[in-house]
Amino acid sequence: MSVNIRRFHQVFLYQSRAPVPELLADLEVLAGLDARAEAQRRALAWSGWLTVIPGGAMALLAYGVWAGAVNADERFSEAGAQLLKTVGVVGGTLLAVGLCLFFWRVVLKVRDLDNRRYGLAQVLLQRLQVDLAPDATVRLKLDLRPPDVREKRVKQDMVGWWNTDFFVDPWFTLEGRLADGTFLRIHMVERLQKRERSKTSASGKTRTKTKRKGFARLEVSVRVKPERYPGLEKLKARATAATRLPRRVELERTRVAVDRLSLRARLSDEWVARPEKALDDPEAPAFWRQALEKDDASRTATMMLLSLYQVLGYARRRARQQAARGRRESV
Known part of the structure; x- marks a missing residue:
């Protein structure tokens, strides 16, 4: 029995009656899905921090410069105002992208399976295989x-x-x-x-x-x-x-x-x-x-x-x- 990946990602339940080699093959598929989810979540965490930190710093810097200028009743030159606006927009965009990446990581958490569960099934099936008839299900x-x-x-x-x-x-x-x-x-x-x-x-x-x-x-x-x-x-x-x-x-x-x-x-x-x-x-x-x-x-x-x-x-x-x-x- 091959794993229906779309269906599995909806219910996260696996049930099958089959010979041991087929069950072990299905468990390898589940292990691969789990490994991919773990890798995606690690990549999203790194990407999130690499965008949130500089984005937040740029946004805070732009806001601080703007607030200081307003309090001091100073006016920026046209080039300075454009630069400040660009820094603020880029920083805000990076911050928003980083937050979206963290949100995506949270959404993928449900796909990060407990390795022990399918791992226990793999170990027990491998040990019991020698005590089963060749065609036993x-x-x-x-x-x-x-x-x-x-x-x-x-x-x-x-x-x-x-x-x-x-x-x-x-x-x-x-x-x-x-x-x-x-x-x-x-x-x-x-x-x-x-x-x-x-x-x-x-x-x-x-x-x-x-x-x-x-x-x-x-x-x-x-x-x-x-x-x-x-x-x-x-x-x-x-x-x-x-x-x-x-x-x-x-x-x-x-x-x-x-x-x-x-x-x-x-x-x-x-x-x-x-x-x-x-x-x-x-x-x-x-x-x-x-x-x-x-x-x-x-x-x-x-x-x-x-x-x-x-x-x-x-x-x-x-x-x-x-x-x-x-x-x-x-x-």
């Missing part, structure tokens, strides 16, 4: 809008003295059937609170404070055939004990049923899709070390899936042992 749904758009606000309330907007953003869903027949689902939701509080001082000045806080929930679940894993619903304690997660990532919930297993973990809102360098690399710059300290969402999802497969493997081995024991007793 995967369903991928991405909501690349910011988490604080009006459509994602679920309520407004007071938290202490803060006026608070609550946002819920279920932005990521990946579903597919693995080569062994297991149905896999990975789902991620971000929750955000935007808080605002105003205070009026004794002098009558009003100061407004704002802050944001949030977190992300990552859920990995598998659905299997009950006859292949008998007794799976009794293994909740083992599933919880078998779960391994990166440092600082918190396991929130474990669910088991006759035909499914599910783990849900809580990550910081500053999670990363995948760090680029190892933490013990002495050549890693300081900003990469800071990034590596953040929660790695792709590693978390991978470890959760491996933990679920450990439980499935235990259930399968136990079923075989019980069947073998039953055959021996019947002899």
Whole structure:
């Protein structure tokens, strides 16, 4: 499926069911659109400053000279008046052009996507590709809008003295059937609170404070055939004990049923899709070390899936042992 760029720039939603190579190709298109938007916004910022600063200086200079001459009751020569007028017009034009460039940059902000979102999809698809049948299709749904758009606000309330907007953003869903027949689902939701509080001082000045806080929930679940894993619903304690997660990532919930297993973990809102360098690399710059300290969402999802497969493997081995024991007793 090829990305309809015009439609995407209207809704910023991506949804497709296709083989992994096609999904990865679409994500490369989205990454290219994001890179182009970032480059355009950088160019507009530089162009805006390079026109606003000299334009504002020329306009202020022309106005200052004119105001000084008026106050001093002096008259300009015809050439001087023409020069002053030219400087003022050019300065005002540059200032207006610069402001238009900044406005255009603000308009393009919505096209500057969160790199982590499509980046996480790329990493997970690349890792899962080896566990899928060659012609298997995967369903991928991405909501690349910011988490604080009006459509994602679920309520407004007071938290202490803060006026608070609550946002819920279920932005990521990946579903597919693995080569062994297991149905896999990975789902991620971000929750955000935007808080605002105003205070009026004794002098009558009003100061407004704002802050944001949030977190992300990552859920990995598998659905299997009950006859292949008998007794799976009794293994909740083992599933919880078998779960391994990166440092600082918190396991929130474990669910088991006759035909499914599910783990849900809580990550910081500053999670990363995948760090680029190892933490013990002495050549890693300081900003990469800071990034590596953040929660790695792709590693978390991978470890959760491996933990679920450990439980499935235990259930399968136990079923075989019980069947073998039953055959021996019947002899």
